[in-house]
Amino acid sequence: MGKNTCFHCGLEAAFNEIKYDDKSFCCNGCKTVYEIFSANDLTCYYDLQQAPGTTPKDIEGKYNFLENPKIIEQLLEFNDGETQVVNLYIPNIHCSSCIWILENLNKLNASVSASLVNFGEKSVRVTYNSKTFTLKNLVTLLSSIGYEPYISLDDYSVGKKEIDRSLIYKLGIAGFAFGNVMFLSFPEYFEVGEFWLEQYKYLFRWLMFAFSLPVIFYSAQDYYISAYKGLRAKILNIDVPIALGASVLFIRSSAEIMLDIGSGFFDSLTGFIFFMLLGKFFQQKTYSFLSFERDYKSYFPIGITKITPEGNEESIQVYDIKKGDRLLIRNEELIPVDCILIKGNARIDYSFVTGESKTVAKHSGDKLFAGGKQLNGTIEVDVLKSVEQSYLTQLWSNDVFKTDKALAFTDITNRISKRFTITILSIALLATSYWLVIDSSKALNVFTSVLIIACPCAIALSAPFTFGNILRILGNKKFYLKNASVIEQLAKINTIIFDKTGTITANKETTINYEGETLSAKEESLLKSTLRGSNHPLSRSLYNLLSEHNIVSLDTFEEHLGQGIQAQYKQEQIKVGSAPFVGHTTDATTLNTTVHVSTNNQYKGKFTFYNAYRKGLSQLFNTLKKDYDLVILSGDNAGEKDNLTKLLPTKTKLLFNQKPEDKLEYIKYHQTEGAKVLMIGDGLNDAGALAQSDVGIAISENVNVFSPACDAILDASKFNQLFNYIKASKAAIKIIKWSFALSFIYNIVGLYFAVTGQLAPVVAAILMPLSSISIVVFTTVATNVLGRKLE
Structure with a gap:
């Protein structure tokens, strides 16, 4: 970077030069971004390209296809002309630092109002102002900081995830190397003399070294990357002792064969990585199965009213909605699918999607997006596409609606894991120091065994499973x-x-009696049309009671929560609700639940509800x-x-x-x-x-x-x-506590044998993933037994 150029964006900085940390910036915005990166150990951003804040040459023009309105429409989840929401699959998400930077995109560009990361799905859901920022700008921004989204143009799908086979490849290579290293170690295991040991000792040792290279530099790379990222972000994660133990084994083993003082521990090293990856593979498969069960089989019991071709109304489950269906959306109801407004006055609150509490008026022919809430009586819509249940799940879990309720139990798990790692590192150093004085030949075995046997993976797995x-x-x-x-x-x-x-x-079993002036056919039709727009339990019961009438499209509709409803059709006005709301003096002798009705400011009567529990x-x-x-x-x-x-x-x-x-x-x-x-x-x-x-x-x-x-x-x-x-729920917490207890017992016993020098690293490497797998099996079996008791 030149002396007169901005360190962040590369533009000319001489005219309005701002100095910070011995670097020049063209504006306070660039300086602020640099401060954000520096404060969070993310200055690697500036290593990505020659002029960090500008569009890299290798992606310049790459995303021009995102200027095509048809493609943009297919990719977006929401678009009201001002606010757009898109969910992008980011394959490079892998640690807490990634989450931090992706959830702070608004600090990199003010047009981004919110960005939420789904770590398990490796996706980020971004809300931004489409008048000042485009989808192409967003994708370019993400690519420039090292998080290029995966976008499939074959069917305009975002995040069409390819099957990740990297873990299988790493596991296969580690297993192949482990088997061969064990085979090559047999002569020295059994102290075979003469021909085998004397003639081919050095060949076998260097072959074991060669087999260990792809294991340490490829199969184990995820542990090193995770440990490095964690340390850089000042987080002591559970991969630190794993990476440290593998490094010590490899360096010591390499030194031994180079100096011809021994055969090293390549069998322990390759076995350690192989069994670790095997445990990781099992955990991944199990958790993927649980996630599948959760996402696609646990449908919410949400009903929606479908209008049949004959004009009748029937309640159906949302996942039975098909393209082309006609739906009735009542006041305060969520719109479950993208659709076209056909009939009625729509005033939609999209805060469920965008987090911004403002309503927009829509007219016949306008497109309505899933996740909006109707706030102005009933509307009729035609469905554009079937519902995606996972989309509703995502909306429900939107961080916009999270309150200050207590932290999740998994946060406690993370804190335990952090303290546990610090404790284990301390024990490993103390035990090694002791054996260096007592018997230096055992020091390395003790150090690596302690790091391997006491990894807190089992503890960290208890709560999620x-x-x-x-x-x-x-x-x-x-x-x-x-x-x-x-x-x-x-x-x-x-x-x-x-x-x-x-x-x-129980609304369906409630009996209702009417007392008062007989309602005319016009008044009863207006009453039914008004009740049709409300989801209140009393409204639904009364609506089902009234006989069939011609439904009219109301000119105005307003529901006052806890009080009642008022509506107007042409010159006719109606109020339905509590006695004070309709302007009637409460009848002191009436003790049952009542709903009062007035039309054109004239009191008509009341409906008395006799509850069935x-x-x-x-x-x-x-x-x-x-x-x-x-x-x-x-x-x-x-x-x-x-x-x-x-x-x-x-x-x-x-x-x-x-x-x-x-x-x-x-x-x-x-x-x-x-x-x-x-x-x-x-x-x-x-x-x-x-x-x-x-x-x-x-x-x-x-x-x-x-x-x-x-x-x-x-x-x-x-x-x-x-x-x-x-x-x-209480039993689930007990299961987690029991799994914690089992993990601690395992670690205490394992540490005893490791500290006293009685545990070989390869045995520790086998036991460690087995402990993790045993915790997964224990929690899964225990919760399934608990589930059967709920029958």
Whole structure:
């Protein structure tokens, strides 16, 4: 770089020269980027090319195809003309440093608003301003910092992952070398004299050296790269002792044959790498299987209303949606697929996708993207493509909606692994120092054996495999958790709060009576059309009760959570909801749940609901009361208090006339008192309470309650199994603790033999992956046994 050029981007810096760290910058932006890289040990960025901040010559023009609107449309997940979202497969993601830089793209370019890495899938989901930044700019930026995306143009698919066979190749080479080295070591093992040992000793030793070279420089390279990246990012990861042990074995063995003082430990070295890779291969296969089960078989119980060619409405599962279907999207419902707006007034909230809470108006013929939420009554849409369940999973797990709930159990695992590595390195150095004084011939064996036998891989595997299998098992039981951290939080709760309507009551079995003026056909049609747009449990029950009428497209629709709905069609106005909302004085003698109706500001009457409670409710509460504080928080009046008092345990708190904000404040107050709260609601009126609670569960009963506010979705048919699911979460934590205990016992025993010089490195190399595999087998078998108990 010249003295008058910017160190970051290579542009002229003489006119507005800014000095920092003895380097010149053309602007504060370039200086800031350099500071970010320096602070996080990522200055290798400046080694990638001659002028780091500019487009490298080898990728200049490479991505011109990304200027084609048709290709861009196929690649993007979301595009509203201003904000674009794309999910790119990045093969080079491999460590925490990669995650940091990819999740801080906004610091490299202000047009990027968010970037989230899925480490397991090696992908990054980027949200950016399409008016100031293009997809081509994004891909060029990623390529310039060493993270070139893989884009397949054969079918316009992003991240069409080729099968990664590198681990198989490395395992094969290590196995081939290990077998040959063991064979060549036999003469010295058995001290065969004369011809074999005297004539061919040096040939055999140098052949063993040759066989070890591809093992140490190719098969083991991932361990060295990971250890180097971790150390550079000031992270002491679990690959550090592995890389150190392999290096010591190779250097000592090479020195021995070069100086003709011994045959070295090439058998131990190649065996060590081979068994390590074998364990890694087994773990990878097992975890891939669990991920497959989780991603593609644990479908959420989300329903959507399909309009048949005959004009009838039927509820179907979202994964049954096909291209060309006509769907009805109600107020507050999530749009599950990309579609075209056909009918109705659309006001879409895309915060579910972009994280920005602003709505956009759409008109007939406009394209709507999956993940948007309708906020203005009902609309009808034509489906452009079938739903991708994994896409909905990704939206649900979007970091935009993560709150300050406690850290995941896996974070504790990582901290244990870090401390464990420091401890093992200390033990290895102390033990080696001791043997250098007592018997120097054993010092090397002790050092390498300690590093190999005590690797914390087994500890690090406990939580991922246990949680992965539990997520799969609970999903098969129709209890769908957002992520693994929910399991830990569920195991800690001591207070359970239930909503009443739609949660402990069964909507399909509720009976309804009407009192008041008879509604005209026009009024009843308007009432049905208004209720059609709401997902509230009372609205759905009342909608199903009313006889068939011609559905009209409302001019206005507004739903006030916790109060009611108001709508207008031409000159006709209607309000449906609580008595105060429709302008009626509450009838003190009415104790049951009621929904009042007024048209054109004239009170018409009320619908009285006689609740039917879910099967097994009383037994569930009697089981839960032994371990938890139970609370009913209801927005309805106290009409059902006597029935609930008889039905539920005596210590159950019953609070009625609670607005959504009252529920939230109640939970917040009790959390400050030390309560760990589980909230179970309908996912609509209870969104605030679900988000505030330590764990929020939304009950699903053939409606689209997919919401970022909840941590889990429970199929209504499994409501009476709630206690068993909580018990399973506690059991999962116990399984992890038992696997930790087994790992520690193994390490203590192994360390004893290693420190005392009784353990050969090759034996340690065999035992180490076996311990990891044994932990995987233990957690998998234990969780499967737990799953069978849930039958």
